[in-house]
Amino acid sequence: MTIEGLAPAVLASELSTKDADAVTEQATPRATSEDSAVAAAVDALMRSKELYRDVDLNLGRIARRLGLPARQVSSTVNRIHGSSVSQYVNDQRIGEACRLLAASDEPITRIMFDAGFLSKSNVNREFLRVTGLSPKAWRLEHRTVEAKSRGHAVARRDKMKAGDTGQAPTNSRSAMRL
Numbered sequence: 001m002t003i004e005g006l007a008p009a010v011l012a013s014e015l016s017t018k019d020a021d022a023v024t025e026q027a028t029p030r031a032t033s034e035d036s037a038v039a040a041a042v043d044a045l046m047r048s049k050e051l052y053r054d055v056d057l058n059l060g061r062i063a064r065r066l067g068l069p070a071r072q073v074s075s076t077v078n079r080i081h082g083s084s085v086s087q088y089v090n091d092q093r094i095g096e097a098c099r100l101l102a103a104s105d106e107p108i109t110r111i112m113f114d115a116g117f118l119s120k121s122n123v124n125r126e127f128l129r130v131t132g133l134s135p136k137a138w139r140l141e142h143r144t145v146e147a148k149s150r151g152h153a154v155a156r157r158d159k160m161k162a163g164d165t166g167q168a169p170t171n172s173r174s175a176m177r178l
Helices: 003-027 033-049 059-066 070-081 085-103 108-114 120-131 135-161 172-177
Strands: none
Touching: 033 059, 033 070, 033 085, 059 070, 059 085, 070 085, 085 108, 085 120, 085 135, 108 120, 108 135, 120 135
16 A cells, blocks of 8 residues: 555544544433432442342342332443442442451451452452452551551550650559569
């Protein structure tokens, strides 16, 4: 193909890309105030009832709980949260797993089940998708941060006990013997 023949081909390709983008924009409607209300109801239901813990949770069950058509719930979650209902539920589960990993010494497998996951492979895949880490790595990283925070708090407490003199705190029994 010559340079002269290349220009029309590039132009045609560019036009077809713009046409495809226009069709995609038309096919994905913008979120409405009704979408916002439905999304708020889904979010409230997830938080208040902790539905994400139900291993059998699916779009149909969420829609029935809300008294809405499944298609409406699905399209709303897609538009508002930018994900499928399955991803949205798994995001809720990962949030709960993170909370439990940071707050307890429970085994990861128990936390996985408590958060609503059925299999270790699924929780590992979803954890990596959402946090960029495995559950074990996430726990270690956040425990280190938490331990540092606790260490600073203990140091402040000890400093206050020492009367901010820079001296190490004394045990009241040993002070009485002197």
